[in-house]
Amino acid sequence: MRIGELSRRTDVSVASIKYYLREGLLAPGELTSPNQAHYDEAHVRRLRLIRALVDVGGLSIAGARDVLAAVDDDQVSLYDALGRAQAAVMARTEPVDDDATERAGKAVAEMVERRGWITSEKNPGWRAAVDVLAALDRLGGERVAGLLDVYAEAMEGVAGHEVEAVVDRDERERSVERVVTGIVLGGALITALRGMAEQSASARRYGAGAAPDAGAV
Amino acid sequence: MRIGELSRRTDVSVASIKYYLREGLLAPGELTSPNQAHYDEAHVRRLRLIRALVDVGGLSIAGARDVLAAVDDDQVSLYDALGRAQAAVMARTEPVDDDATERAGKAVAEMVERRGWITSEKNPGWRAAVDVLAALDRLGGERVAGLLDVYAEAMEGVAGHEVEAVVDRDERERSVERVVTGIVLGGALITALRGMAEQSASARRYGAGAAPDAGAV
Numbered sequence: 001m002r003i004g005e006l007s008r009r010t011d012v013s014v015a016s017i018k019y020y021l022r023e024g025l026l027a028p029g030e031l032t033s034p035n036q037a038h039y040d041e042a043h044v045r046r047l048r049l050i051r052a053l054v055d056v057g058g059l060s061i062a063g064a065r066d067v068l069a070a071v072d073d074d075q076v077s078l079y080d081a082l083g084r085a086q087a088a089v090m091a092r093t094e095p096v097d098d099d100a101t102e103r104a105g106k107a108v109a110e111m112v113e114r115r116g117w118i119t120s121e122k123n124p125g126w127r128a129a130v131d132v133l134a135a136l137d138r139l140g141g142e143r144v145a146g147l148l149d150v151y152a153e154a155m156e157g158v159a160g161h162e163v164e165a166v167v168d169r170d171e172r173e174r175s176v177e178r179v180v181t182g183i184v185l186g187g188a189l190i191t192a193l194r195g196m197a198e199q200s201a202s203a204r205r206y207g208a209g210a211a212p213d214a215g216a217v
Numbered sequence: 218m219r220i221g222e223l224s225r226r227t228d229v230s231v232a233s234i235k236y237y238l239r240e241g242l243l244a245p246g247e248l249t250s251p252n253q254a255h256y257d258e259a260h261v262r263r264l265r266l267i268r269a270l271v272d273v274g275g276l277s278i279a280g281a282r283d284v285l286a287a288v289d290d291d292q293v294s295l296y297d298a299l300g301r302a303q304a305a306v307m308a309r310t311e312p313v314d315d316d317a318t319e320r321a322g323k324a325v326a327e328m329v330e331r332r333g334w335i336t337s338e339k340n341p342g343w344r345a346a347v348d349v350l351a352a353l354d355r356l357g358g359e360r361v362a363g364l365l366d367v368y369a370e371a372m373e374g375v376a377g378h379e380v381e382a383v384v385d386r387d388e389r390e391r392s393v394e395r396v397v398t399g400i401v402l403g404g405a406l407i408t409a410l411r412g413m414a415e416q417s418a419s420a421r422r423y424g425a426g427a428a429p430d431a432g433a434v
Contacts, residue, residue, distance in 0.1 A: 048355055055308060055311070086412035086415065090409060091273055118416070119420075125408070125411065129410055135265075135268075135269040136269075136398070139394075140395075141395065141402060143382040143395070144379070150375055151406055154371040154407070155407065159414035159417065160422075161367045165363065166360065166361065178358065182360070185349050185353055186368070187411065188308060189346060189364075190371070190411070191342070193368050194303075194372045196346070197375070198299065198376045198379060201377040202296060202380045204335060
């Protein structure tokens with residue numbers, strides 16, 4: 001099919017398709033003449049995946065490029081794919097070398113020890129957790145920092161199910177894509193449900209009229 | 218202080234400070250001569266907040282502008298602030314009108330009913346959850362979609378504590394800032410801990426050598 005039909009089939013504008021081609025997220029079509037390319041079902045599927053990762057999952061173009069490179073690499077292990085997808089959903093920050101970072105690093109290490117997690121400082125989440133706790137420390141957000149174990153327990157309850165759902169060593173085909181899709185969209189689902197659960201909790205605490213979309217305290 | 222000292226104090230480059238001024242995230246300094254402005258401690262604090270929201274929390278500039286407008290508005294309620302912070306951490310998507318969206322909408326409504334959540338379709342999370350489930354449906358990610366109640370239960374375990382930690386009606390000062398900071402950075406903390414918990418779960422299931430940062434399956 002030509003680019004116009006690809007656009008209609010996927011509900012992605014021709015301009016966006018050209019952007020994804022330029023950014024290397026989408027493979028070029030087969031040239032049928034010097035200025036006309038032919039696209040196939042693989043392009044339709046890839047565009048759906050790009051849209052899911054970027055629009056619904058909230059990945060940056062650089063993050064999407066990185067996880068899509070894993071999808072396209074026959075040699076990548078499922079665990080590398082898991083690590084790359086995790087890194088893509090986290091904000092990247094410049095390390096700040098101050099007392100707040102030192103205290104935060106200690107808090108994360110102690111939490112990992114306390115909970116017996118099998119992880120290390122090389123995990124992208126470790127650094128990200130330190131950055132968040134340090135930022136909260138600098139801003140006086142100690143009440144939220146105090147929820148570290150509440151959050152950790154919630155993620156323990158989720159992670160085992162997620163790994164079981166996305167990693168299937170008996171079925172190699174599409175498995176890296178499943179890992180990437182599951183980690184990125186699972187994260188977006190957590191964020192969405194958190195918003196609803198917070199509204200529900202605040203309505204329970206302060207009355208339904210006080211819920212976020214209803215306005216005043 | 219002048220812009221150079223503001224930069225040194227906050228570890229934010231002069232170019233970034235000028236960008237935040239142009240984008241309206243940071244209030245202009247007081248002009249002491251036609252091309253020289255004076256900044257104070259409020260600017261130091263605001264820059265720390267901007268950096269926390271954008272770099273650590275992963276907000277877009279538009280998202281940061283929206284939540285900072287709430288921080289600056291004396292009239293905004295804590296619940297409006299909560300809703301705005303929730304909306305800022307979620308990806309914004311164009312609605313797609315297809316069978317997948319219809320099925321996803323039904324699944325979210327049934328989950329809310331089943332769990333007795335006090336929320337509505339106006340909550341930004343509702344729409345976002347529908348979008349994620351629809352995207353998973355289109356991509357064959359039904360295993361992750363099947364975790365809907367696992368995720369929902371985890372967020373129930375978190376939301377009550379979060380609302381209690383960030384909403385304090387007895388203390389108005391800085392309270393909108395606390396809501397915004399807590400919701401945005403709490404979300405980043407969840408993402409970070411999820412990455413570590415997933416590594417730990419995969420190490421438990423497949424052996425520590427199979428953990429994400431260690432490479433091959």
